Amino acid sequence: MGDEEVKEEAIRIIGMFQVLPRLVVFDLDYTLWPFYCECRSKREMPSMYPHVKGIIAALKEKGIDMAIASRSPTADIANTFLDKLNIKSLFVAKEIFSSWTHKTDHFQRVHSRTGIPFNSMLFFDDEDRNIQAVSKMGVTSIYVRNGVNLGALRQGLTEFAENQNTSEKNKQKWLKKYAQNPSLSDKKNPK
Numbered sequence: 001m002g003d004e005e006v007k008e009e010a011i012r013i014i015g016m017f018q019v020l021p022r023l024v025v026f027d028l029d030y031t032l033w034p035f036y037c038e039c040r041s042k043r044e045m046p047s048m049y050p051h052v053k054g055i056i057a058a059l060k061e062k063g064i065d066m067a068i069a070s071r072s073p074t075a076d077i078a079n080t081f082l083d084k085l086n087i088k089s090l091f092v093a094k095e096i097f098s099s100w101t102h103k104t105d106h107f108q109r110v111h112s113r114t115g116i117p118f119n120s121m122l123f124f125d126d127e128d129r130n131i132q133a134v135s136k137m138g139v140t141s142i143y144v145r146n147g148v149n150l151g152a153l154r155q156g157l158t159e160f161a162e163n164q165n166t167s168e169k170n171k172q173k174w175l176k177k178y179a180q181n182p183s184l185s186d187k188k189n190p191k
């Protein structure tokens with residue numbers, strides 16, 4: 001599948017969903033490209049996983065913002081590679097720094113930079129501990145085994161829509177309960 005075909009297919013997949021994330025956040029190493037950039041030289045020409053270029057182009061075309069959250073200790077190499085791949089300008093936020101936390105501080109920064117709530121974000125990463133930590137913040141987080149591809153995109157959008165559905169249902173349940181018994185709030189705030 002060439003980049004154009006992947007892009008068309010990604011656009012078709014995105015079109016299947018009524019609720020979409022406002023921001024898609026990607027890890028770099030073993031998520032967008034199949035290596036650790038700290039083990040590479042800036043002089044090299046990097047290549048990404050086969051579907052990445054098409055998927056990024058589709059998200060761009062559909063007006064969905066994108067960001068990077070990477071714990072790479074070599075932000076200079078990562079930035080050089082993003083530049084060489086001609087995708088650097090497509091990201092509204094690039095948080096690339098090593099950290100003891102499992103990307104929770106990366107996401108705090110992405111949030112303060114963009115103002116987008118965590119539950120409107122979709123995240124892809126190849127490390128389970130990052131997935132665990134970031135999903136606890138309310139971000140729909142998808143573990144990728146062989147980099148971002150069309151299957152992961154479809155899974156991510158499906159889980160995102162399900163999560164939105166669940167929180168909407170909980171809200172409706174609460175509103176219904178409150179409508180039936182308005183004194184629920186009075187008990188907490190006695191006049």
Ligand SMILES: [Mg+2]
Nearest residue numbers: 027029030126
């Ligand atoms: Mg990684």
